[in-house]
Amino acid sequence: MERYNFKTVEEKWQNFWQKNKSFKTGLDKKKKKFYCLEMFPYPSGKIHMGHVRNYTIGDVLARFKTLQNYNVLHPMGWDSFGMPAENAAKENNLDPKDWTEKNISVMKTQLKKLGLSIDWDREISTCSPDYYKHQQIFFLELYNKGLIYKKENYVNWDPVEQTVLANEQVIDGKGWRSGETVERKKLSQWFFKISEFSDELLNGLDQLDKWPNKVKVMQKNWIGKSFGCEIDFKIKANTSVDKIKCFTTRPDTLFGFSFLALSVDHPISKFYEKDKEYQKFKQQCSKTGTTEESIAQAEKIGFKTDLIAINPFDEKSEVPVYFANFVLMDYGFGAVFGCPGHDQRDFEFAKKYNLPIKTVVKPKDFKGEFKVKDEAYVGDGIIINSSFLDKLSTPNDAISKAIEEIEKRKAGKKKINFRLKDWGISRQRYWGCPIPIAYDDNGDYITVPINQLPIKLPENINLKTKGNPLNHQEEWRKIKIDGKIYKLETDTLDTFVDSSWYYLRFCSPNNKSYGYDFDEIKYWMPVNQYIGGVEHAILHLLYSRFFMLALKHKNEKFVSKEPFDGLFTQGMVCHETYKDKNNNWLYPDEVFSDDGKNYFKINDKRERVIVGPSESMSKSKKNVIDPEKIIRSYGADAVRLFILSDSPPEKDIQWSEQGMVASYKFINKFWLLHKKIIKKIKMNNGSIDTYDLDVFTNKLIKKISTNLEKFNYNVIVANIYETYNFLIKEIEKDYKSVLLKENYLKILTLMMPIIPHIISEAIKDLDYNKKLAWPIANDKYLQEKYVNIVVQINGKKKSLIKIEKNLPDIEVINKIKEDEKISNILSDKNLLKHIIVKNRLVNFIVK
RNA sequence: GCCCUCGUGGUGAAAUUGGUAGACACAAAGGACUUAAAAUCCUUGCCCUUUUGGGAGUGCCAGUUCGAGUCUGGCCGAGGGCACCA
Numbered sequence: 001m002e003r004y005n006f007k008t009v010e011e012k013w014q015n016f017w018q019k020n021k022s023f024k025t026g027l028d029k030k031k032k033k034f035y036c037l038e039m040f041p042y043p044s045g046k047i048h049m050g051h052v053r054n055y056t057i058g059d060v061l062a063r064f065k066t067l068q069n070y071n072v073l074h075p076m077g078w079d080s081f082g083m084p085a086e087n088a089a090k091e092n093n094l095d096p097k098d099w100t101e102k103n104i105s106v107m108k109t110q111l112k113k114l115g116l117s118i119d120w121d122r123e124i125s126t127c128s129p130d131y132y133k134h135q136q137i138f139f140l141e142l143y144n145k146g147l148i149y150k151k152e153n154y155v156n157w158d159p160v161e162q163t164v165l166a167n168e169q170v171i172d173g174k175g176w177r178s179g180e181t182v183e184r185k186k187l188s189q190w191f192f193k194i195s196e197f198s199d200e201l202l203n204g205l206d207q208l209d210k211w212p213n214k215v216k217v218m219q220k221n222w223i224g225k226s227f228g229c230e231i232d233f234k235i236k237a238n239t240s241v242d243k244i245k246c247f248t249t250r251p252d253t254l255f256g257f258s259f260l261a262l263s264v265d266h267p268i269s270k271f272y273e274k275d276k277e278y279q280k281f282k283q284q285c286s287k288t289g290t291t292e293e294s295i296a297q298a299e300k301i302g303f304k305t306d307l308i309a310i311n312p313f314d315e316k317s318e319v320p321v322y323f324a325n326f327v328l329m330d331y332g333f334g335a336v337f338g339c340p341g342h343d344q345r346d347f348e349f350a351k352k353y354n355l356p357i358k359t360v361v362k363p364k365d366f367k368g369e370f371k372v373k374d375e376a377y378v379g380d381g382i383i384i385n386s387s388f389l390d391k392l393s394t395p396n397d398a399i400s401k402a403i404e405e406i407e408k409r410k411a412g413k414k415k416i417n418f419r420l421k422d423w424g425i426s427r428q429r430y431w432g433c434p435i436p437i438a439y440d441d442n443g444d445y446i447t448v449p450i451n452q453l454p455i456k457l458p459e460n461i462n463l464k465t466k467g468n469p470l471n472h473q474e475e476w477r478k479i480k481i482d483g484k485i486y487k488l489e490t491d492t493l494d495t496f497v498d499s500s501w502y503y504l505r506f507c508s509p510n511n512k513s514y515g516y517d518f519d520e521i522k523y524w525m526p527v528n529q530y531i532g533g534v535e536h537a538i539l540h541l542l543y544s545r546f547f548m549l550a551l552k553h554k555n556e557k558f559v560s561k562e563p564f565d566g567l568f569t570q571g572m573v574c575h576e577t578y579k580d581k582n583n584n585w586l587y588p589d590e591v592f593s594d595d596g597k598n599y600f601k602i603n604d605k606r607e608r609v610i611v612g613p614s615e616s617m618s619k620s621k622k623n624v625i626d627p628e629k630i631i632r633s634y635g636a637d638a639v640r641l642f643i644l645s646d647s648p649p650e651k652d653i654q655w656s657e658q659g660m661v662a663s664y665k666f667i668n669k670f671w672l673l674h675k676k677i678i679k680k681i682k683m684n685n686g687s688i689d690t691y692d693l694d695v696f697t698n699k700l701i702k703k704i705s706t707n708l709e710k711f712n713y714n715v716i717v718a719n720i721y722e723t724y725n726f727l728i729k730e731i732e733k734d735y736k737s738v739l740l741k742e743n744y745l746k747i748l749t750l751m752m753p754i755i756p757h758i759i760s761e762a763i764k765d766l767d768y769n770k771k772l773a774w775p776i777a778n779d780k781y782l783q784e785k786y787v788n789i790v791v792q793i794n795g796k797k798k799s800l801i802k803i804e805k806n807l808p809d810i811e812v813i814n815k816i817k818e819d820e821k822i823s824n825i826l827s828d829k830n831l832l833k834h835i836i837v838k839n840r841l842v843n844f845i846v847k
Numbered sequence: 848g849c850c851c852u853c854g855u856g857g858u859g860a861a862a863u864u865g866g867u868a869g870a871c872a873c874a875a876a877g878g879a880c881u882u883a884a885a886a887u888c889c890u891u892g893c894c895c896u897u898u899u900g901g902g903a904g905u906g907c908c909a910g911u912u913c914g915a916g917u918c919u920g921g922c923c924g925a926g927g928g929c930a931c932c933a
Contacts, residue, residue, distance in 0.1 A: 326931040336933040646859045718871035790867050795914040835913050
C-alpha cells in the first residue's frame with residue numbers, strides 16, 4: 001500500500017484553500033459571530049516554536065467554530081514598528097521598511113505552511129501609513145478629549161536604545177529589550193492619561209470571567225488601589241514652608257507619629273539644594289541602584305531638616321522632618337508620615353535615627369501590656385495609647401473614626417490612591433508612528449489638522465546619527481499649517497500604542513476614512529477568544545483595555561467596553577540546553593548521541609556535551625528548533641499534532657524529537673488505517689449492525705466537543721489515538737457500508753481542527769462534497785444498555801460487575817450477591833448497610 | 848517580605864468535578880517477524896504469592912465522609928508575579 005505523502009497532500013490543500021478563499025470572513029451579519037484572535041507577531045525574521053504553538057491553538061479553535069457554523073473572524077497582521085528593525089537596518093545599511101517587509105514575506109510563507117485558517121485578505125501591518133494614519137487621528141481625538149498631555153519629568157532612559165521606557169518596560173532596573181541598566185533623566189514627554197480610568201480598569205476586571213485569574217490579579221496589583229486619607233501636617237520652622245501633604249492608609253496610627261519623611265524629589269528639596277550635606281545625601285540616594293538586590297538590601301537612610309511637623313491630633317506633639325531614600329515622589333505626595341510601631345520600614349528608620357517607637361495597636365487577644373520590640377506590629381487589633389481612638393478596633397472602626405476626626409479638624413480628607421501611573425508614550429526613535437504635533441518658533445505646539453494626515457515617516461534617511469534620527473531631518477520637520485511654517489514633533493509613539501487597537505482594525509481593515517467602521521465593530525467586537533503569551537499580562541492587555549475606554553469616552557456611539565471577552569495564555573515551548581566544556585552554548589542540531597551519551601563534533605573529533613536543564617527556547621541559549629525545518633521533515637499535521645499533545649496548552653511543553661517522530665508515525669499509521677476503511681466501504685458487502693461503532697462515535701463527539709470548549713487539546717490528541725486504537729480493531733468486522741461511512745465521516749470531521757490536511761484528503765476519498773458540519777451527539781447512543789458497577793466493601797473496590805442499566809436497586813443487589821467473590825466476602829461478615837450510586841457503584845458496609 | 852498557581856509512575860500527563868487512580872503517549876525491559884538491521888506488532892511495568900489472589904499507593908500530617916487525587920485545616924517543596932506604594 002502506498003505511503004502517505006504529506007508533502008504533496010499538504011501543498012495541494014494549502015493551494016486549494018488559498019485559491020478558493022476558503023477562510024474568507026463571512027459577510028452575513030445575521031449569523032452568530034466568533035472573533036478568534038491570536039496576538040500578532042513582531043516580524044523579526046522567521047517564526048519560532050512559540051508562534052507555532054500560539055497559532056496552532058488559535059487555529060484549532062477557529063476551525064472548530066467554523067465547523068459549528070459560526071461566522072468566524074480569524075485574521076493575522078504584523079506588529080511591525082519597533083527597535084529591532086531600526087537596529088538591524090543600521091547594522092546592514094538598509095531601510096527599516098525593506099528589512100521589515102522582507103521578514104513579513106518570509107514569515108507569512110512560513111505561517112501558510114502550518115495550514116492556518118486565516119483570512120489573509122484582512123492582513124494589516126502597523127508600520128504602513130494606511131494603519132498609522134488612523135492612529136494619528138486617534139491621537140488628535142484623545143488629545144481633544146483631554147486624555148493626552150505633555151509634561152517634564154524624570155524618565156527611565158535606556159542608554160543602549162537611546163530612548164525612554166515606560167515603567168512597565170523596566171524589569172529589575174533594566175531595559176526590557178536591551179537588558180542595560182536604566183538611567184534617570186529629565187525630559188519633556190507625551191503621556192496618555194491612563195490613570196483617569198484607574199477605577200474603570202479595576203472594576204472591569206470583575207466582568208472578565210473568561211480570563212485567567214492570574215492575569216486579573218496581576219492587573220489588579222498593578223493598578224494598586226488603596227483607601228486612606230490625605231493629611232496636611234503643619235510645619236513649624238523659619239522657612240517659607242507652612243504645611244506638608246501626606247497620603248496614608250493608616251490614619252488610625254497617627255498617635256504613633258514620630259517623624260515625617262520626604263522624597264529627595266519633593267518640591268521642598270529646593271530649599272536645601274545649596275546645603276553641602278544635603279547634596280552628599282542626595283548623591284548617596286541616587287547611587288542606590290535600581291537592581292533587585294540593592295533595593296532589598298538598601299539601608300534606610302535620611303537627612304534631617306530643620307523643619308518640625310505637628311501632629312494634627314495632638315498639637316503638642318512635634319516631630320522632625322527628614323528626607324529619606326525610601327520615599328518615592330511619584331506615589332501619593334512624595335511624603336510619608338512615619339509610625340515606627342506599626343510599619344516595618346518606619347521601624348528600621350526609627351531604630352537607625354533613635355526616634356521614639358510608640359505602640360498604638362495591640363493584637364485582639366493579647367493579655368496584659370503589649371509593646372512593640374524587635375519588629376513593627378502590622379496586624380489588626382485594638383487601638384491603645386491614642387486618646388479618643390482608644391479601644392476602637394482596627395482597621396475598620398479606628399480608620400473611619402480617624403478620618404472623621406481629621407476632616408473635622410480641617411487637617412485633611414478621605415482619599416483613594418492608585419499605584420497606576422500615566423503612560424509615557426514618547427520614544428526617541430525613527431521606526432515608529434509620528435506624533436501629529438507641530439511647534440512654532442517659540443516652542444508652543446499645535447495639533448496637525450486631520451486633513452494633513454498621515455504624517456509619513458521620511459524614507460531613505462541616515463540612521464547612524466546620535467539619538468533620534470528624526471531630529472536631523474530638518475526638511476521633513478517643516479510643515480505648513482494655515483500658511484505658517486511649523487516644525488514637526490520628532491518623538492514617535494511607543495509601539496504598544498500600535499497594538500492597543502489593532503483588534504478593532506481587523507474588523508474593517510480597508511476602511512479609508514477612519515480606523516474602524518462602526519457597524520463592523522458593533523458586530524464583531526469583543527474578541528471572543530484572545531490567545532497569546534502571559535508576558536503581556538500587564539502591558540499590552542492593560543493598554544488595550546485603556547484604549548477602548550479612551551475611544552468610548554465622550555463617544556456615545558461606541559458601545560463596546562472590554563476588548564477581549566475570553567483570554568487564554570499559552571505556555572512556552574522548552575528544550576534542553578547544551579554546552580561544551582568551555583561553557584559555550586550548542587544548538588540541538590550539533591548534538592548527537594550513539595551510546596546513550598551526548599556528543600558534538602569539533603575538528604573531526606567528538607567531544608562530550610554538558611546537558612543543562614530544559615528552558616524556554618531562546619536564541620541566546622541556542623536551545624531552539626527551527627519550525628520550518630521540522631515542517632519540511634514531518635509535515636504540518638504532524639507538527640500541529642505534536643505541539644498540542646502531551647501538555648495542556650496553558651502549561652509549558654517540552655520539545656522532544658521522539659515525541660515529534662511519534663506524531664509523524666501516527667499520521668502515517670492513520671493513513672494506512674484510512675485506506676483499509678475506504679476499501680471496506682467500497683466493498684460494500686458488510687451485514688453487521690453498527691451499534692458499537694455508533695456508541696463509540698457519539699461518545700467521541702461529546703468528548704471532543706467538550707474538550708475543545710475547555711482547551712483540553714492534549715486530551716483531544718489522546719482521544720484521536722484512542723479512536724485509532726478502536727478503529728484498527730473494529731475494521732475487521734463487516735459493518736454495513738453505508739453506516740460505516742456515516743460514522744467515519746463524523747469521526748474525520750472531529751479530527752479536522754487538529755490535522756486539517758490529512759483529514760481534508762481523507763474526506764475527499766469518501767466522495768463527500770457537501771459543506772462539512774460539526775456532528776451532534778445523538779443521546780440515544782450515549783445511553784448505554786449495560787453499565788459497569790463498582791462493588792466496594794467498606795469503600796474499597798472489590799469487584800466490577802456488568803449489568804443492565806437502570807435496574808431497580810433490589811435487583812442490582814441480588815445480581816451482585818450472585819457474584820461468587822462478593823458473596824464469599826459477605827458470607828462471614830455482618831452487613832450493616834449499603835450505599836447505592838445509581839448505574840455506578842454499590843458500597844457494602846460490613847463489620 | 849507580600850500576592851497567585853501547582854505537587855499523581857522513570858517522563859509528559861488523564862480522571863465524567865466526591866464514586867474503577869494512572870486514559871493517551873514517550874522512554875525502558877522482554878518477545879514475535881527478519882540471515883540481520885530498520886520498520887511494524889505483542890507483552891510487562893509498586894510490594895507479597897508459582898498462579899488464583901491479597902496489600903500499599905496521588906508531597907507530608909490530621910479532619911469531614913459509606914467513600915478523598917478531588918473538600919477543610921496545618922506543614923513541606925516547586926514555579927510565577929510584585930517589590931521601599933506610605
